[in-house]
Amino acid sequence: MLIGIIGALAIFSFLTAVYFWTQMKSAQRQTEEVLEKYVGSPSEMGWSDRLVEKLDQYEWAQKLEPQLKRASIQLRPSEYAAVLFLIGMGVFFLLNKGMDAPPLFSVLIPIILVPLGSKMMINSRKFLYAQKIDNQLSEACRLLSSGARAGLSIPQGLELVVKEMDGPIKEELGIVVRELQLGKNVEVALKDMLKRVETKDIQVFINALVIQRRAGGDLARVLSEMAATMEERKIIHKTIDATVAQARYSAYLLPVVSILMVVMMSQMIEGFFDFFTTGIGIGVLVIFIILQVVGFVLIRKIADIKV
Numbered sequence: 001m002l003i004g005i006i007g008a009l010a011i012f013s014f015l016t017a018v019y020f021w022t023q024m025k026s027a028q029r030q031t032e033e034v035l036e037k038y039v040g041s042p043s044e045m046g047w048s049d050r051l052v053e054k055l056d057q058y059e060w061a062q063k064l065e066p067q068l069k070r071a072s073i074q075l076r077p078s079e080y081a082a083v084l085f086l087i088g089m090g091v092f093f094l095l096n097k098g099m100d101a102p103p104l105f106s107v108l109i110p111i112i113l114v115p116l117g118s119k120m121m122i123n124s125r126k127f128l129y130a131q132k133i134d135n136q137l138s139e140a141c142r143l144l145s146s147g148a149r150a151g152l153s154i155p156q157g158l159e160l161v162v163k164e165m166d167g168p169i170k171e172e173l174g175i176v177v178r179e180l181q182l183g184k185n186v187e188v189a190l191k192d193m194l195k196r197v198e199t200k201d202i203q204v205f206i207n208a209l210v211i212q213r214r215a216g217g218d219l220a221r222v223l224s225e226m227a228a229t230m231e232e233r234k235i236i237h238k239t240i241d242a243t244v245a246q247a248r249y250s251a252y253l254l255p256v257v258s259i260l261m262v263v264m265m266s267q268m269i270e271g272f273f274d275f276f277t278t279g280i281g282i283g284v285l286v287i288f289i290i291l292q293v294v295g296f297v298l299i300r301k302i303a304d305i306k307v
Contacts, residue, residue, distance in 0.1 A: 071125035088114040101273040134201045136169040141227035148220040154209055155180045251299035255292050
């Protein structure tokens, strides 16, 4: 049991080192971008940078890159893939060396859990990204309303928002402004933004601009009322979040507690994982995973109150 605990601590230290390495790489990249503006691009790259550049040119990396940006993960696709690989290797050694699990079991669990955990994390961070934009919409509506009272058009008002506000709404509306400057239709550019970040508040915001452009009306008053409504919705959302916080974290702790129970039983019962090499054991394992997923989804659904 002592060996298992030492192995678990070693894996935890390894994963912590991986986390701080990713933070260091992100800070280093930001520093290089700032220096590049003043000093210029570096004359030559190291072998690791050339390898990263080459890997990022593959199709899988190009598909992953916009997902990482939407999830506010400051890593290149190749770096993110390397982190997932290291985590998978850490889980493999934890199961195989620290818990004496069979090789097949030690290989299958990381192959299943690491991609699944990565997808869940990216989707969760996409939700946080969209939530940050929703929280900034009320201020964006006020700026557009002030611009409309000053006689600015919708494209000019969007430029004002991009200049005055911070990210992430600055980046999303900045894309819209650049597309308008290249001659794209206002409605098409706004609907493309809705495809990138699809929330109810953004849909209402874009529909108001599109309807005003088509039918006319007092855009300043509409946007001012919309800003007040969004502020009230924000207060209601924060009240609901505080009320259902316990249920939400129960959904996250449910699989963690189950995994800890498995670790404890593997240390207390000799040959615990041998049972999962049989047909009955595999069936029990499948049922266990299904019930964990169902419990997680049900708790999340109960805690997800729509306003």
